[in-house]
Amino acid sequence: MELCVALDLPTFEANINLARSLRHKNIWLKVGLRSYIRDGEKIVSEIKEINPNFKVFLDLKIYDIPNTMADAAESMANLGVDMFNVHASSGKVAMREVMSRVSGLKKPPLVLAVTALTSFDEENFELVYGDSIDKKVNQFAKDAYESGLGGVVCSVLESKMIKSNIDENFITLTPGIRLNSDSDDQKRVATVEFAKEQNSDIIVVGRPIYNSKEPLKVVEEIIKRMQ
Numbered sequence: 476m477e478l479c480v481a482l483d484l485p486t487f488e489a490n491i492n493l494a495r496s497l498r499h500k501n502i503w504l505k506v507g508l509r510s511y512i513r514d515g516e517k518i519v520s521e522i523k524e525i526n527p528n529f530k531v532f533l534d535l536k537i538y539d540i541p542n543t544m545a546d547a548a549e550s551m552a553n554l555g556v557d558m559f560n561v562h563a564s565s566g567k568v569a570m571r572e573v574m575s576r577v578s579g580l581k582k583p584p585l586v587l588a589v590t591a592l593t594s595f596d597e598e599n600f601e602l603v604y605g606d607s608i609d610k611k612v613n614q615f616a617k618d619a620y621e622s623g624l625g626g627v628v629c630s631v632l633e634s635k636m637i638k639s640n641i642d643e644n645f646i647t648l649t650p651g652i653r654l655n656s657d658s659d660d661q662k663r664v665a666t667v668e669f670a671k672e673q674n675s676d677i678i679v680v681g682r683p684i685y686n687s688k689e690p691l692k693v694v695e696e697i698i699k700r701m702q
Contacts, residue, residue, distance in 0.1 A: 481681030
């Protein structure tokens, strides 16, 4: 299991200071939609300057027509990021187009497909997608696997199911990880220990780290719990 720290703070300086405080750790750093819209590619380059071994996850959840998605995928890959994601609901044609565009690059990034956002509960998910979370997540994961992607973004609650139904080596990245059972605006959350039990490959932790006065200590505690 690997740790990915979400850089979701309100300013570029705050995010970079957090990255600097963690510069000696072998971790992923997630750059999300707000941070990338505000700060652009400079946040990616700055992270790599702090520690070239930091792995950057560009979390933009791309969803568009296939050619536009492929263009965006190539542009993201050229930023030097190590991982990015697309929406599985964009369909197999779009996901295959993305993989066709990036797979021939010298250092292709890992591409994941978003299945069901962790903000969804069962009732509201069915209103949008017309089926249960489990059924659609399985379908989306299968579509992503057959399209050549490296894994999926899912809740911890679906991680073991996906690996059982698809492939044990198919990567599951699970957001909404907490040190306790608090859920705030995310519905399908879990602790580090439960994520480990569910065979999550990469856990994303944000607020428990960046809201702490001592984020390095929290990261060290999480890494200890992961072992």
